[in-house]
Amino acid sequence: MFDIGMQELIIIFIVALLVFGPKKLPELGNTFGKGIAGLKRAMAGIKEQVESETQVVGEQISFTDDASKKEEEMKESAENTKSAGDKNDKAEEKKES
Numbered sequence: 001m002f003d004i005g006m007q008e009l010i011i012i013f014i015v016a017l018l019v020f021g022p023k024k025l026p027e028l029g030n031t032f033g034k035g036i037a038g039l040k041r042a043m044a045g046i047k048e049q050v051e052s053e054t055q056v057v058g059e060q061i062s063f064t065d066d067a068s069k070k071e072e073e074m075k076e077s078a079e080n081t082k083s084a085g086d087k088n089d090k091a092e093e094k095k096e097s
Contacts (some may be wrong), residue, residue, distance in 0.1 A: 004012075020028055 016028070017025055
């Protein structure tokens with residue numbers, strides 16, 4: 001993302017030293033480090049939450065797909081049973097004739 005080399009880092013450090021002074025620079029670095037650590041923790045939390053929500057949605061989709069398949073199987077079974085019953089009725093009518 002940032003293409004910063006060693007020379008650029010040294011220049012940034014010297015400018016920060018001149019602007020903030022030698023007494024404030026360690027405090028500033030400490031605060032900056034804590035801020036970066038907090039940002040990393042927040043990003044990890046967000047990533048974990050997105051992954052868990054994605055997993056829940058995936059399970060719901062899987063459950064819905066399973067339910068749809070079962071429903072289709074039941075409809076086919078009912079149609080097969082009905083058509084078999086119709087065939088038996090026609091066969092009985094022929095026998096009676």
